Amino acid sequence: MTAITLTRPDDWHLHLRDGEALKAVVPATALQMGRAIIMPNLKPPVTTTEQATSYRERILAARPEGSAFEPLMTLYLTDDTPADEIERAVASGLIHAVKLYPAGATTNSASGVTDLDRCDAAIAAMARLGLPLLVHGEVTDAEIDIFDREAVFIERIMKPLLERHPDLKVVFEHITTADAAEFVTGAPANVAATITAHHLLFNRNHMLVGGIRPHYYCLPILKRERHREALLAAATSGSGKFFLGTDSAPHAQSDKESACGCAGAYTAPAAIEFYATAFEQAGALDRLEGFASHFGPDFYGLPRNSDTITLVREEWTLPASLPYADGQRIVPLKAGETLEWKLHTE
Numbered sequence: 489m490t491a492i493t494l495t496r497p498d499d500w501h502l503h504l505r506d507g508e509a510l511k512a513v514v515p516a517t518a519l520q521m522g523r524a525i526i527m528p529n530l531k532p533p534v535t536t537t538e539q540a541t542s543y544r545e546r547i548l549a550a551r552p553e554g555s556a557f558e559p560l561m562t563l564y565l566t567d568d569t570p571a572d573e574i575e576r577a578v579a580s581g582l583i584h585a586v587k588l589y590p591a592g593a594t595t596n597s598a599s600g601v602t603d604l605d606r607c608d609a610a611i612a613a614m615a616r617l618g619l620p621l622l623v624h625g626e627v628t629d630a631e632i633d634i635f636d637r638e639a640v641f642i643e644r645i646m647k648p649l650l651e652r653h654p655d656l657k658v659v660f661e662h663i664t665t666a667d668a669a670e671f672v673t674g675a676p677a678n679v680a681a682t683i684t685a686h687h688l689l690f691n692r693n694h695m696l697v698g699g700i701r702p703h704y705y706c707l708p709i710l711k712r713e714r715h716r717e718a719l720l721a722a723a724t725s726g727s728g729k730f731f732l733g734t735d736s737a738p739h740a741q742s743d744k745e746s747a748c749g750c751a752g753a754y755t756a757p758a759a760i761e762f763y764a765t766a767f768e769q770a771g772a773l774d775r776l777e778g779f780a781s782h783f784g785p786d787f788y789g790l791p792r793n794s795d796t797i798t799l800v801r802e803e804w805t806l807p808a809s810l811p812y813a814d815g816q817r818i819v820p821l822k823a824g825e826t827l828e829w830k831l832h833t834e
């Protein structure tokens with residue numbers, strides 16, 4: 489095949505940051521995606537409808553001329569999120585989900601939830617109003633090995649949460665293990681998952697063999713090959729429970745290439761190309777459109793996009809780095825490497 493045309497995809501998990509960074513990263517996503525679920529882990533986090541509404545305005549202002557890209561906003565759940573904030577969020581029509589970060593799990597998660605019981609009223613309101621909870625599914629206990637944190641989360645947090653709120657719509661974000669893929673497959677229809685392109689393409693050897701490659705360091709961390717295979721099988725299964733969420737997470741080059749580097753892979757500049765590569769490797773390019781463009785809006789109860797994009801089989805090389813905020817540079821994943829699929833642009 490030399491070209492494929494798809495309904496325009498959406499990104500159901502995206503970090504855009506704020507301030508000057510917006511101008512640097514919003515256009516990359518706006519070129520490919522119709523909409524994106526915008527993560528609220530700013531400093532300070534986006535915890536109110538009012539904050540999310542003004543953050544949305546700043547994102548809209550960073551779109552390229554003529555772009556119809558639509559940011560779908562989220563709120564950051566804290567121990568103190570009141571149920572009436574959930575009602576305000578739904579009434580606004582601009583907030584499409586609430587994000588659960590266990591306190592300390594990842595970048596800017598210090599204000600995250602310490603005990604889910606404390607959020608019970610807010611979560612009950614979400615279940616009642618049909619507002620999805622997006623879950624960073626890792627426990628943070630110091631004694632749990634970083635490679636086991638997702639699997640332990642399922643038993644300790646996810647299952648009890650769904651037992652208490654069986655009607656809650658839950659997206660298990662950026663799943664990285666066979667355990668999570670199996671859990672979501674067996675769960676009722678109100679439970680779905682996003683999968684990143686990098687977890688479909690890479691395992692932990694790519695990050696650690698022959699030298700430590702900080703641009704592959706993200707959370708949840710890349711796992712062993714058998715987990716990558718299970719994720720690829722889930723993504724290409726045709727199940728509507730699995731859909732595209734890049735978790736593109738920009739950090740300045742100096743913050744990644746550091747003695748204590750930040751977690752996050754910047755994949756937005758070639759997101760759909762990365763997914764096409766993974767699906768082609770699995771012999772499942774015909775399943776890409778469902779995963780990238782149909783199942784996400786179906787789960788969120790939104791219309792599918794009505795326009796299309798075309799990918800062509802054409803070699804191109806990702807730049808070694810790109811401009812970022814405050815005169816800094818940012819290194820995309822697979823910087824300087826050649827890709828085989830390219831988004832066709834006029």
Ligand SMILES: NC(=O)N[C@@H](CC(=O)O)C(=O)O
Pocket residue numbers: 503529594595624705706707708735737738751752753
């Ligand atoms: N994925 C990451 O490694 N980092 C994300 C946070 C997150 O989604 O965990 C970030 O905001 O940098």
